[in-house]
Amino acid sequence: MKKLLYFILLVVTGITVKAQNPSFSPATFTAEDEVTLTIDVTGTGMAGAVEAYIWIFSNPDIGGGADGVTNGNWTNSSNAAKMTAAGTNKWSFKFIGTTMFGQSPAQLKSFGFLVKKKDGSSQSPDYKPYFFDPLIFTPTMLRVFPARVGSDDVVTVNFDKTYGVTINEQRMTPVSATVTVFDETGAQVGSPLTINARSTGTSIWSASFIPSVSFTPGAGRRLNKFRYKFNGTVLDPGGVTTTVSSSETEVVFTTMQ
């Protein structure tokens, strides 16, 4: 009777627990840690393949990305990109972020990858983005608080003109922030939202919003990422007030539980 109960428990657990795909070991890792990813390509163009190669890239969709040093050419992947069989349609690959991309921990925010045949004749979809655990705090002109947010969270975007790149960014007095949200297909959701900026430090301005309150995705869609910039004023050489904007940056929502 006891064995039967254990068996039922095992079957129920197997049905209800949805395995993460891909999975990572360890579950969280910095850009300097060795991590093993395992991916199940069932249902993709790589299902049934007898060997697989990884095509890996850093910082997808946020700029400052690099290709993995093991990628080789699309029609001739290097042998260093060959993945290890980990079961039917399952492949694993071990790497260290800083070595793989030749970038510093401060530069490496996230990565993505796909699985392909050596000659590029078949491939899986992109799997991205997966975030490195940051090792150090890097002050930037545009910063989001908290550093990782879901679409239901209070999101505060911040502008610190100390780290402005252009003359306008260094001189502007921010008045508002403009936020544009996109779904998982890359389609814009609704109209851009312009929110008032408030001073929160000697050189810092902030603006807050709740994505799921301000934006409603289409049926069957979800909020996937947003872009934001700050708008403000500067005085031109003639003393006339001119409206300017900062550069824009992109943030991908983290799926929360």
Next chain:
Amino acid sequence: MCLKIIKTKRMKIILKTSLLVFAAAIFFAACTPVEHKELGAPRNIMESISGTWKLTKAIQVDEDASKKGFPFKELDITTLFPYTNFLLTLNLTNGGPGTFTTTPGSSPRIIKLASGNWTVDNIEYPKVITLTSGAANEKVTLGGYPVGASNALKLKVERKDAGTGKLLISYSYEFAKQ
């Protein structure tokens, strides 16, 4: 002459000793036995939690930044949105957890469920409150019991990365009884 000095010194010592004994006598005479009051009935946490509560404070914490000692760890979001309109009612049934309702007004929905039943992990020393409505449920952690000098209900909601289970954000809410 010499004998007179010795006598004066002896008198001074006797006087000092007498004063000390007198002071000690007054000190100890002032002590009276204190009667310990009755401890009374054990505090009823369920009763103290029940009732209608209004949100008074909301703090957002970047748990990952806190863990790593980064700057910008937390933000008081109470006035950023109309959080103070949010009402939570916890009703008792036979002295134990019963039904609940949430009335957000214009506040963000810090608890998504509108009504249902609530349960606790431990009836005497509850730590986690589970709010259930049909198949949906939400868990909130008790940050402090509204008993004794503190009459605020403190709840904490955690937000974890669905992929890794890592705690990323927490929200600490303080409520005042209505």
